[in-house]
Amino acid sequence: MxxxxxxxxxxxxxxxxxxxxxxxxxxxxxxxxxxxxxxxxxxxxxxxxxxxxxxxxxxxxxxxGVNFGRPATANEIKAWDIDALPDGTGLPEGEGSVELGDELYEAQCAVCHGEFGAGGSGYPQLAGGNMDKDENGVIITLKNQRVYGSTDAPKRTVGTYWPVATTLFTYIRDAMPYAHPKSLSNDETYAITAYILAQNEIEIDGEEMDDEYVLNKEKLAKVVLPNRNGFYPNIDxxxxxxxxxxxxxxxxxxxxxGTRCMADCKDPGGKDGKTPPGVVEIKYEMSDVRPPYAYAKDLPPEKKDEAAHPGKKAYEANCAVCHKTDAMGAPAVGDIQAWATTLKHGIENVYKNTINGKNGMPPKGGTSLSDARIKEIVDYMVSASK
Amino acid sequence: MAKDMKIKAKEKNGVVNVKVMFTSLMADAEEAEKKKIKPEFITYIVGKSNDKVVFEATTSGFMSENPLMKFSFTGAKKGDELEFTITDNHGKTETGSKKIK
Known part of the structure; x- marks a missing residue:
């Protein structure tokens, strides 16, 4: 045999x-x-x-017997092919000013990324790193090693680390704001991109970006970030x-x-160098998907809007950034189970936590609203999640 | 080179809301020793609008790097100049200004 x-x-x-x-x-x-x-x-x-x-x-x-699916349709390719190359190919039309970006940033981004892009607890810093270069053209802060005893980590912001500005645009458009991505229009995305570049003191064509500066497709393609040549190998x-x-x-x-081993490898950790390597196998193979993957792409049926709750507007302005979905770990409005857990210790407890803050939730959600207003918002969120 | 400060001032209903971030390592003696740099921190901040002092603070290394201040004041209108001056532990002063919006 x-x-x-x-x-x-x-x-x-x-x-x-x-x-x-x-x-x-x-x-x-x-x-x-x-x-x-x-x-x-x-x-x-x-x-x-x-x-x-x-x-x-x-x-x-x-x-x-392997099913490779079907060829993508022209529309699917169009929806997928949305990246922008460093030279600006693929960027959509649109424009936005630094000033508008400032407003949008403060409303939707500053909660995590900090005022002026200075960074927040656990969320990336976008600006503020020192962009000075050493004699070899390497940005000095990037040379800081993460070693024991060192208190200065490399600062990786848009100004110090990012190589290409067009990806800043596509990333914001596709992935931000964190809790509800793809909610920004192209113009708004240009504005926020402009604001972040301005905070990093980037100059476009030798021109400083002041509040009135308007960023568009052509200007974004001209941006040269300080760390443009800091990556290797060259992939452009x-x-x-x-x-x-x-x-x-x-x-x-x-x-x-070091040499790579793909066959008959000895356990590198073995004392004698002769022990066979321990092979780890998957214990529980996935054999079924229930419910099966659906091809239907219908949107969920729209609910008839009830009479607007007094807390609804304030909720959308201040709390929706985190509470719209559960992506940030916050109980999402509309999630019945999450709110049942939240309400386990009574509504007074929820008021208290909202006003004083709890875990990742800043006191009053980072707003300066009155206690009564906060309670109104909580009431709305509870009523919308029943 | 990084600018010394970032100022944002907006007037609404007679109240000017100000956010200002200063560029400084804010490294006191202890931290400077760890980072192997010279101590450098802001010791005095003063904000003026129309030659009137609207913000004043004496500080030291207790604040974090690139400290951010938020405050509001009344008595200025749109277009007025808001000016900040900071002094660091070496006696060096830096000034920055911005128009209120």
């Missing part, structure tokens, strides 16, 4: 043979990329078929792939020593 392990050995030999053959064949062809010993994925070449190569190990497992332009391959191929120089 042909045992499984023998089969593996045979496949291994065949692979090794074929790779030797193809490598010899390619030696004459200078255009084919050659990997160096010790290279890791991305910098390695694997033979595929008909003399073709791939940078990653070609998976030869049988794909019989037509040579990107070659740059990346060359980087990963010379592992000893670019990444560090």
């Amino acid at each position: 042909f045992k499984l392990d023998r089969k593996l050995v045979t496949i291994g030999t065949v692979l090794a043979l074929s790779s030797t053959l193809t490598l010899t064949a390619s030696a004459a062809d200078e255009s084919v990329y050659k990997s160096k010993p010790g290279a890791i994925d991305g910098g390695v070449t694997y033979p595929r078929e008909n003399g073709n190569y791939t940078a990653y190990r070609y998976n030869e497992q049988s794909t019989k 332009g037509p040579d990107a792939q070659e740059n990346i391959r060359a980087f990963f191929a010379d592992r000893a120089k670019n990444i560090g020593a």
Whole structure:
């Protein structure tokens, strides 16, 4: 009987043979990329078929019975293809001023990212790092090591760390505000992007961004952030792939020593170096999805709006940032179960926690409203979650 | 180089709401030793509008890096200049101003 392990050995030999053959064949062809010993994925070449190569190990497992789905429709591709390249390709039309961005930022972003982008507890700092560079053009704060005894971590803000400003726009548009992303229009996103760039004292075409500065597609594409050349390998332009391959191929120089083991590895932690490595297997394989994945993309039925509650407007202005969904850990308005838990110790307790703050919830939600107003808002949130 | 301060002042119903953030390491002797830098912190802050003092504070290394102040005052209108002067422990002064909106 042909045992499984023998089969593996045979496949291994065949692979090794074929790779030797193809490598010899390619030696004459200078255009084919050659990997160096010790290279890791991305910098390695694997033979595929008909003399073709791939940078990653070609998976030869049988794909019989695997369902690859259907081709994406033109509309699906259009909805997916929304990124913006460093040169501004893909940015939508629109414009926004620093001043408008300031207003929007204060209403929707400052709660987590702090006034002037100075950062909040646990949320990223957006501005404020010192952008001074050393003699090699490296931003000094990025050289701070996270080592024991050091109190100064590298400050990674838009001004000190981000390489490209167009991704600032796409990131805000697609992922922010945290609790309800994709709620900003293109103009609003341009305004907030402008505000954050202005807080980082970025100059566009040598022009300082004051309050009246209006940012648009063309101007955003011209922004050069201080850390533009701080990343390696260079992943831009037509040579990107070659740059990346060359980087990963010379592992000893670019990444560090050490050899990679993919077969017959000895346990590196074993005392004698001979103990076989412990193989961890998945205990509970996923075999079913219940309920099955749905293809229906209908929106939930809209509720008929009740007469506006007195606390509703104030809730939307001050509390919805966190309480609209449960993404921030706050009980989401409309989540019956979460509010049942919250109300377990009585409504007076909820009032008290709201006014004095609890865990991540700042006192009065960071507002300066009166106690009575706060109670009104709580009443609204409770009534909307029954 | 980073600017010394960021000022935001808005007038509404006769009250001017001010937020101001100063750029300083605010490192007292103990912290400076850990970070291997010279002590540097703001010791005195004064805010003036129309030559009247509207904010004044004596500070030390107790405040965090890049301290943020919020306050409000009355008696100024839109377009007036709001001016801050800070003095640090080396006696160096820095001034910044902005028009009230």
